[in-house]
Amino acid sequence: MSAKNLTLLTDFYELTMMQGYFEKENTEVVIFDMFFRVNPDNAGYSVMAGLEQVIDYIKNLNFTYEDIDYFRKLGIFSNDFLDYLSGFHFSGSIYAIPEGTPIFPKEPLLKVIAPIMEAQLVETAILNILNHQCLIATKTSRVVFAAQGDGIMEFGLRRAQGPDAGLYGARAAMIGGCVGTSNVLAGELFDVPVLGTHAHSWIMSFPDEYTAFKAYADLYPNACTLLVDTYDSLHSGIPNAIRVFREMKEAGIELKNYGIRLDSGDLAYLSKKARKMLDEAGFPDAKIAASNDLDEYLIHDLKMQGAAINSWGVGTHLITSKNCPAFGGVYKLAAIQDENGTFVPKIKISENTEKITNPGNKTIYRVYDKETGKMRADLICFADETFDENETLVLFDPIDTWKHTKLKSGTYTLRELLVPVFIDGKCVYESPSVMEIASYCKEQKETLWDETKRLFYPHKVHVDLSRKLYDVKSQLLKDMSMKEEELESKGEE
């Protein structure tokens, strides 16, 4: 899989623009920020994921002879430019927020500092990879939150948007908090637990349900979850499962990690009935797993209604982030280096205030409350700004600027979120394993209040700008608005 060359996984306009910069001999170093504007599905936070795949992509950037031949056939690229491409490698620097970190709108998740041609080429794949994995890690976090400690199993491969969506979706789901995945390839490649038992077809391939259950229990006595809804959960499936459990007990098999799976019907009603039947039969530790079009809202409601389910298989809704299947990350020019090596901030305006970018070479500090360890806010500032934890920190809302918060010295701690990933073309970051990222993610989510994790109308976490960044941004907006007035007066001539 790692051999897959994604160099051409880019929008055509990246190449036409590159040739333009090449012809103009534009070798300026620029800064692009990858960020998003809104948490998916009105969530209170999102989760960073996909960095390891971005790193693989950057490392393997390389146009093959076939690629160059293909470009030549298109008839719009010059030989000089194609020569340049054939020797292409990424020479720039990349900073990013580590995977598993809770992230918020507007803050740069990843920052590319590179000659403009290089920075432009990598836009599409970086967006593709991060948009996908952040989306699924975020969705999973919501589902996991709704399950209040029960295990969530990722079961979505068959409904994922193609092989990679299944594979990297499973990766992101593990980061977001799933206990395992049905996806065997993900299990092999990312060293994460694989889960699953049997399908309806298993039952149907035997003369009757009891025989099918019995055969399964003989094979897998230590992981015996029986799917009970092929014919009739209450009148056939659960009684047959109980019969098999009883026979296992009688045969002296120690029953552990066993139970049933419900896959249709009303899961609240059926699980409570099933619990009662299993308890009365002497199997109070038999697990009840459920699947069938689950998402965080349905799990939340089933929990409210006292569903006796311990384990949830979530497929389609999780792997496609069904009610919000796109993350909306963008990649915007933030600065251009001048002859003196200074990064001149650039801003992209928009009629929509929310869409105006934050200019300059930036970083982010996460502000924690020293006593509780909980997150207070994120602070976006210029990369060369420094803050002293022994001084008062003033946070203010960049839209409603009259909203101030003063954090007294000694009451807060700061952590820089962006870490170096590539420096001058060399990778300087080693990705943790997926299970390490998952454990870090769980830990980091503990720094968020439950109010932020709530499914409906969660509390909004503050993402503030430093005074210096705010002032530069305001000045650029003023300059822009003056230019606009000039334009309008021209238009009236």
Add this chain to the structure above:
Amino acid sequence: MSAKNLTLLTDFYELTMMQGYFEKENTEVVIFDMFFRVNPDNAGYSVMAGLEQVIDYIKNLNFTYEDIDYFRKLGIFSNDFLDYLSGFHFSGSIYAIPEGTPIFPKEPLLKVIAPIMEAQLVETAILNILNHQCLIATKTSRVVFAAQGDGIMEFGLRRAQGPDAGLYGARAAMIGGCVGTSNVLAGELFDVPVLGTHAHSWIMSFPDEYTAFKAYADLYPNACTLLVDTYDSLHSGIPNAIRVFREMKEAGIELKNYGIRLDSGDLAYLSKKARKMLDEAGFPDAKIAASNDLDEYLIHDLKMQGAAINSWGVGTHLITSKNCPAFGGVYKLAAIQDENGTFVPKIKISENTEKITNPGNKTIYRVYDKETGKMRADLICFADETFDENETLVLFDPIDTWKHTKLKSGTYTLRELLVPVFIDGKCVYESPSVMEIASYCKEQKETLWDETKRLFYPHKVHVDLSRKLYDVKSQLLKDMSMKEEELESKGEE
């Protein structure tokens, strides 16, 4: 890309079931049908896509040493079973509906006839691949229909759910009717047109918009679409574009394939204003392209409001099928071969009538009206049934059985939809090129009435069962219901 081994792209339970069949020495040949139950987003039809990738997957099925090692480490598979896996290849037969064909709920899109272990293994990847590409080809067909003949450009790569979703999504989008894609890798691999011009960052990297436009026009005089909304479309972008077009004309450049792209603001209002400005400046043939969160509904409405747009770039909504991001295809056991080589029909019941499967070894005939060439219905029947176009054909609704239609001899033609793809493990089907499939798809959509293609509450196409299939299904349901009564009377004991 083709080297990518997807053998492990399967659900874990396929393997635990396989081992079960292996231990039980179950070598029965079975039939599984892949079908779907509902058209995405209440559409009137769907579009078949993804078969070529299914073929690649089946051809390359092969467990590597690493895979077997990985399984060994999991500690639940026997050495005998792992030996079997290490020599695994697919020996069965597959029939499928060719890509680009309009398809309807309930009919088998793909039928696997194979020993149960093999048929079970391939379930997940077949569903993953077909669910994804059918979804995007279907969505694209709707978008293309809404655009009433204008070109739709696929621009979604950056928002796709991972690299494959972008790549194969672009493939499916071309099948569904896009005129081109921004995805360069798709262009190279599938030999389809790639499209695109420049981004806002191009404009921002120049001292001013005019200079940026001028530079672009110098480079690409024959494909000069200028993005006009970086600063202010009406007061800056369009006037600067007109200035550049004028200078090109004055320089003696023959203007063809040129125009502007709008990427924000109200596209109906702005496009009409832009049209007027371009016309008045003497550029009535300048094209107006639009992008920005478009889908079939918005395009439909913009058309209704007289938007002067000739070309549409559709991204997120198309590549994720945003308002319905999963296709919902399933893979169900339909028959098991007995000792005599006869396929014994199997049925999967459900409380929901719509979810009951069609049993047996089946095929599908598409019924066309001989005079108009339009499609009348699809007829699902047993694979060994024959129909004579010189006899009256009676179609009846399998749910509301009193609804009959008699087609007189000579007034209809029949075409079998399922074609052989693999016979006894050997591939017997050669996939057409993507552009050939796209052209076949366009042709086939002509056989549907516009009433079926309508975005809102489309006319439902009939998918009927042959009398013989209907009778067998009814009998199986009766048998099941008798069994259920037995169970219930037991439950009352």
